[in-house]
Amino acid sequence: MTSPDLPDVIDRAAGLAPGDALxxxxxxxxxxxxxxxxxxxxxxxxxxxGLSTADRLRVAVHVCNxxxxxxxxxxxxxxxxxxxxxxxxxxxxxxxxxxxxATLTTDPRRxxxxxxxxxxxAGLADPAIVALAQLVAFLSYQLRxxxxxxxxxxxxxxxxx
Amino acid sequence: MIRRNGFTxxxxxxxxxxxxxxxxxxxxxxxxxxxxxxxxxxTSPYYxxxxxxxxxxxxxxxxxxxIMYAPGGLPRAERELGAMVxxxxxxxxxxxxxxxxxxxxxxxxxxxxxxxxxxPATAGTNERERAIATFAIAVTQRPGALGADDIAPxxxxxxxxxxxxxxxxxxAIFSWANRLMQNLGEPAGAx
Numbered sequence: 001m002t003s004p005d006l007p008d009v010i011d012r013a014a015g016l017a018p019g020d021a022l023x024x025x026x027x028x029x030x031x032x033x034x035x036x037x038x039x040x041x042x043x044x045x046x047x048x049x050g051l052s053t054a055d056r057l058r059v060a061v062h063v064c065n066x067x068x069x070x071x072x073x074x075x076x077x078x079x080x081x082x083x084x085x086x087x088x089x090x091x092x093x094x095x096x097x098x099x100x101x102a103t104l105t106t107d108p109r110r111x112x113x114x115x116x117x118x119x120x121x122a123g124l125a126d127p128a129i130v131a132l133a134q135l136v137a138f139l140s141y142q143l144r145x146x147x148x149x150x151x152x153x154x155x156x157x158x159x160x161x
Numbered sequence: 162m163i164r165r166n167g168f169t170x171x172x173x174x175x176x177x178x179x180x181x182x183x184x185x186x187x188x189x190x191x192x193x194x195x196x197x198x199x200x201x202x203x204t205s206p207y208y209x210x211x212x213x214x215x216x217x218x219x220x221x222x223x224x225x226x227x228i229m230y231a232p233g234g235l236p237r238a239e240r241e242l243g244a245m246v247x248x249x250x251x252x253x254x255x256x257x258x259x260x261x262x263x264x265x266x267x268x269x270x271x272x273x274x275x276x277x278x279x280x281p282a283t284a285g286t287n288e289r290e291r292a293i294a295t296f297a298i299a300v301t302q303r304p305g306a307l308g309a310d311d312i313a314p315x316x317x318x319x320x321x322x323x324x325x326x327x328x329x330x331x332x333a334i335f336s337w338a339n340r341l342m343q344n345l346g347e348p349a350g351a352x
Binding site for chain 1: 178179180210211213214216217218219220221223224227228231234251252253300301304305306307308309311312313316322323325326327329330332333334336337338339340341343344345347
């Protein structure tokens, strides 16, 4: 386990460092900080049949770019350049995954049963569809936490008083 | 009971479009994570669907429960208000019904719920509630364009940075929760 005080993905994407008041204010909810980072790690690395880590990173980059989350997109791009996943070929189901991810990211109201059938048709079993939906939905949360913290920084967050 | 604009504070059911895990097939880890996620998760199609990925569910539930239930910081009724405004903005009828009920239980009133169902952009019985609703909509609809101007009204009603972070977490995690509820299944009639 890493120390909860070390900068995590959200700190780095939002530009927070240990010693900053806002970095400290986030640790008022240490459990949230830890569970958020643990979600990120599990969503990317838990083995899922039919859903490689490389394809999950490709989905994450696409979601962040679609939502205008530039610093977070850079994080997932860097992970995708890691040796371990760099040469992993995309699955034949990747276009269907990217389509599902972009729709879910931009307008959750457009979700329907046909979108899940398209993923099944592309070869994903239900446990892989659950993993993909969790990843995309998590990214909608993560990128908003980053955006909110960036806005707090811009407004001169006072931090713990 | 409130019914307006397609939203309700009645108890709804939810039906999965995927095959929920059958309890008889559940691994010890899956049972453990179900039990730590929610008191009724063993009979909930939503949790049984998510239990196909138990470690992803474990960390999601830990984040969710810490964000919505932890003591201190932003009053819980105000976290529920943020959750309800996001759910109406995203059109998630199921999540809206649950969090309208929670708000009513915690705040002991339902006037704000009627206002949110009618028009979240102007909802709120006082400045603080209106600032919360406005921020929840901004985070939901334009995360790429948030700035200092979105934080100032929260400071103006007296929120500390810790309270603003609590609100941000509550609002952001409903971008997560709504997407699962709206894209893995659909609400079914009143239970």
